[in-house]
Amino acid sequence: MAVYDNKMTNNSTASNSTVDVVLIGAGIMSATLGVMLKELQPNFTIELFERLDVIAAESSAPMNNAGTGHSAFCELNYTPQLPDGSIEIKKAIKIAEQFETSKEFWAYLVEKGHLGNPQNFIRKVPHMSFVWGEKNVEYLKKRREALVKHHLFKGMEYSEDREQIKKWIPLVMEGRDADEKVSATFMDIGTDVNFGSLTSALIGEMNKKPGVTVNLNHEVNDLKRNADGSWKVVVKDKSTGTKRKLNARFVFVGAGGGALHLLQKSGIEESKGFGGFPVSGQWLVCNNPDIVKQHEAKVYGKASVGSPPMSVPHLDTRMIDGKRALLFGPYAGFSTRFLKQGSLLDLFTSIKLNNILPLLAVGRDNWPLTKYLIQQVMQSPADRLNALKDYMPNAKAEDWDLDIAGQRVQVIKKDAKHTGVLEFGTEVVSSADGSISALLGASPGASTSVPIMIQLIERCFKNHIKTDSWQQKLKQMIPSYGESLANNEALSEATRARTSEILGLA
Numbered sequence: 001m002a003v004y005d006n007k008m009t010n011n012s013t014a015s016n017s018t019v020d021v022v023l024i025g026a027g028i029m030s031a032t033l034g035v036m037l038k039e040l041q042p043n044f045t046i047e048l049f050e051r052l053d054v055i056a057a058e059s060s061a062p063m064n065n066a067g068t069g070h071s072a073f074c075e076l077n078y079t080p081q082l083p084d085g086s087i088e089i090k091k092a093i094k095i096a097e098q099f100e101t102s103k104e105f106w107a108y109l110v111e112k113g114h115l116g117n118p119q120n121f122i123r124k125v126p127h128m129s130f131v132w133g134e135k136n137v138e139y140l141k142k143r144r145e146a147l148v149k150h151h152l153f154k155g156m157e158y159s160e161d162r163e164q165i166k167k168w169i170p171l172v173m174e175g176r177d178a179d180e181k182v183s184a185t186f187m188d189i190g191t192d193v194n195f196g197s198l199t200s201a202l203i204g205e206m207n208k209k210p211g212v213t214v215n216l217n218h219e220v221n222d223l224k225r226n227a228d229g230s231w232k233v234v235v236k237d238k239s240t241g242t243k244r245k246l247n248a249r250f251v252f253v254g255a256g257g258g259a260l261h262l263l264q265k266s267g268i269e270e271s272k273g274f275g276g277f278p279v280s281g282q283w284l285v286c287n288n289p290d291i292v293k294q295h296e297a298k299v300y301g302k303a304s305v306g307s308p309p310m311s312v313p314h315l316d317t318r319m320i321d322g323k324r325a326l327l328f329g330p331y332a333g334f335s336t337r338f339l340k341q342g343s344l345l346d347l348f349t350s351i352k353l354n355n356i357l358p359l360l361a362v363g364r365d366n367w368p369l370t371k372y373l374i375q376q377v378m379q380s381p382a383d384r385l386n387a388l389k390d391y392m393p394n395a396k397a398e399d400w401d402l403d404i405a406g407q408r409v410q411v412i413k414k415d416a417k418h419t420g421v422l423e424f425g426t427e428v429v430s431s432a433d434g435s436i437s438a439l440l441g442a443s444p445g446a447s448t449s450v451p452i453m454i455q456l457i458e459r460c461f462k463n464h465i466k467t468d469s470w471q472q473k474l475k476q477m478i479p480s481y482g483e484s485l486a487n488n489e490a491l492s493e494a495t496r497a498r499t500s501e502i503l504g505l506a
């Protein structure tokens with residue numbers, strides 16, 4: 001991870017009291033938005049504030065997320081089975097399309113020489129789903145039949161043949177009960193993404209541009225609307241304790257788990273009723289290089305009944321800073337912190353008069369989640385090993401160490417019917433005038449950072465985006481902009497072929 005001087009860089013914005021854009025947080029979301037805005041409007045002045053002394057140390061850090069380039073090739077929670085037995089693939093198509101858009105933007109930056117070697121942040125790793133038991137095998141077969149008809153999922157292989165599956169994933173098949181019915185799908189063009197490296201490369205690039213200042217060790221403590229509609233941002237330099245106020249025409253709260261508190265401080269009407277529910281994660285990390293090298297896939301299974309979507313277990317090949325790794329998880333945990341390096345009071349201080357009813361309603365209606373979390377928290381090392389053995393029957397405790405993953409804050413929001421609902425996706429909350437926007441939630445997260453930020457730009461920079469220069473630039477950055485990769489097979493195939501070539505995935 002790149003480390004920047006925590007003092008402001010000596011450029012034009014440092015002494016100004018008003019900037020065009022303040023970005024809060026040095027994760028993948030702020031990094032993506034900052035680079036996009038600077039491409040679209042090179043004369044924008046931008047200040048980024050990060051409370052930690054490094055870039056991408058919360059959810060975007062490689063060990064804090066699973067590094068899956070979510071394309072819905074392997075994640076079974078994106079393709080639910082409907083009561084009539086058919087498989088719903090709408091969400092899968094949307095996610096696959098969104099990831100193609102992300103790759104388009106990364107390819108544009110790689111071609112311009114802005115991100116260095118793409119192998120530092122993206123690699124081809126097959127995406128597989130693996131299930132056992134009659135009912136699940138039937139489900140996976142139907143899922144593949146439904147998906148493979150769509151061009152975004154062309155080439156997805158399916159097998160119930162144990163020998164074939166063993167060729168794909170020997171560790172998953174060795175030691176498995178010979179009578180157990182199993183099946184798997186295999187998608188060769190899956191990816192593993194180091195979102196930490198990508199974030200560092202993006203912020204490094206942004207920081208080279210005139211008018212950009214990256215401030216590490218600076219915590220944003222308050223946000224107040226000025227009479228002219230701009231924002232007063234109060235920032236504390238954590239190394240000196242001094243406070244500084246600056247004005248921003250636009251603020252992006254890309255503070256991950258810290259976003260809810262800042263959104264609440266902004267007092268915008270649109271923030272009312274939002275709450276957060278933290279779920280922490282853990283991985284088992286393989287410490288035996290002989291085992292690590294025998295597995296070459298991201299293998300996603302089926303979440304157990306009643307458990308939340310982000311708990312889907314997976315056995316994952318990862319490339320982290322040039323080193324190959326093998327992880328299994330996530331196991332869920334409970335902490336009242338909203339950031340891994342946050343405060344134990346985070347959950348309690350987020351409770352306000354305007355969100356208490358939605359919070360209580362979610363507590364009332366989500367007993368299966370509560371039960372699941374209690375079970376997870378109570379797990380012994382033997383329980384965790386048993387969960388791993390479902391995917392790798394010959395696993396031995398001594399080959400695996402427990403590590404802490406990132407902290408997710410699931411979004412709770414007002415709902416007319418249920419008073420409050422728990423969401424597992426991401427939510428962009430913007431003020432009506434588009435002067436402030438915050439990103440809440442975590443899934444499918446970093447993989448969709450590019451389309452999410454495009455939508456945010458469309459919402460908050462309404463006048464700019466109509467101009468020819470922004471439209472032309474958007475088309476350069478994302479050649480499929482304004483068209484549908486989901487509906488246009490020829491465009492989708494040409495786009496995928498082009499980005500694969502540039503990103504070294506061909």
Ligand SMILES: Cc1cc2nc3c(=O)[nH]c(=O)nc-3n(C[C@H](O)[C@H](O)[C@H](O)COP(=O)(O)OP(=O)(O)OC[C@H]3O[C@@H](n4cnc5c(N)ncnc54)[C@H](O)[C@@H]3O)c2cc1C
Nearest residue numbers: 025027028029051058059060066068220256258406445447
């Ligand atoms: C266990 C787990 C697995 C995941 N797996 C995947 C996956 O496989 N694929 C995928 O695409 N996504 C995955 N995600 C989601 C993905 O990691 C997130 O969506 C993404 O990293 C969020 O980026 P961000 O920039 O919003 O937040 P972050 O990366 O968390 O960055 C927010 C930054 O804001 C800073 N900050 C907070 N408060 C303040 C403040 N007041 N002032 C200044 N700075 C502040 C924080 O220190 C932090 O650096 C996973 C997440 C988790 C937790």
